[in-house]
Amino acid sequence: MKEIILRSLLVSALSLFLFACSDSDPVFHDAERPLRLSDWNLYALSTDELVPSEASLVFKPANQLFTDYAHKMRSLWMPDGAQAQLVDGEIDYPIGTVISKTFYYPRNAQGQFEKSVDSGLERVDLTQNQLIETRLLVRKESGWDAFPYVWNDEQSEAFLRIAGTSKAVELVSDAGDLDFVYFVPNENQCSGCHTTSHPDGDMQPLGAIASELNSKFSTTADNLEFQTERLLSRGWLDVIPNRMETKSWLDESNSMEERAQAYLNIHCGHCHNPNGAADTSGLILNGAHSININMGVCKPPVAAGGGAGNLLYSIVPGEPDQSILLYRMQSVEPDEMMPELGRSLIHTEGIELISRWIAEMPGTC
Secondary structure: OHHHHHHHHHHHHHHHHHHHOOOOOOOOOOOOOOOEHHHHOOEEEOOOEEEEOOOOEEEOOOOOOOOOOOEEEEEEEOOOOOOEEEEOOEEEOOOOOEEEEEEEEEOOHHHOOOOOOOOOOOOEEOOOEEEEEEEEEEEEOOEEEEEEEEEOOOOOOEEEOOOOEEEEEEEOOOOOOEEEEEEEOOHHHHHHHHOOOOOOOOOOOOOOOHHHHOOEEOOOOOOOEEHHHHHHHOOOEOOOOOOOOOOOOOOOOOOHHHHHHHHHHHHHOOOOOOOOOOHHHOOOOOOOOOOHHHHOEOOOOOOOOHHHOOOOEOEOOOOHHHEHHHHHHHOOOOOOOOOOOOOOOOOHHHHHHHHHHHHOOOOOO
């Protein structure tokens, strides 16, 4: 038993040493599939904090996807001399690009569990927070590849888990405690959400895209600027997209319509778009609809029954409780809930937003 404990301590110490020594630039692995996150050299890790490489850019999409109230730290890195091109208004990233997203939770109320989360911090305080997983999206010659890494309990290393896993999470806050099971997606599930064009499309980023980076962000309170301009100043982007700032569903200065559309786009649009996996539903939620029925207003479901809550229309103006869209957002049943992946909990703030939007919608069915 002592030998096992000693071996475990040595492994943890070695992992911390490898992370702590990561002063050089990140490493692009084209053919290999590293079992350890430290092999990518994306972070410096100590017993107190996890910090992205100085060669990376910490970013935050204008709209953030709800993942059971997890906090997230995102980073973007490109190899020296590489540059993304703006093609038809979208960022085409070069081979070698690595996009990372680290999920973590506060250990206690001092860790500031807030239901608005997604602070976009440039480092994670490990004295107050527990790391859960780090997902990598890597641009290879053959296209984008997904790597789900799960952190060990000691927070000394994250290991590749292509089959996914689950972890029990306990959240403590003044607003109430939450105990639930957090699910890390497997590689196929990563592909299911990141493949926005079916059946022959490739995986694509969802957050590090032109529209979501057409927003102002800084890891400090000052020096706010468009994130696309930060890419340009680093030489990572050839030309700036339009400078019309993307609307955020969290920004209460935007109209209810703008906020609802932004929320549905980031949470549902990767499937519910004209070319997406849910195109047969006829429900378009990425903002590309031409008439309201395409968005679900007074639209009957393609397949009725339990999954629709025995309701008649996706959206009933003025009647959120009679709308299938809201019913599925409020469900946690595997065959009913929407989105299908990425959550075990109900997103209270999202429910409130979409409910108010439908309640204020004019007209009847």
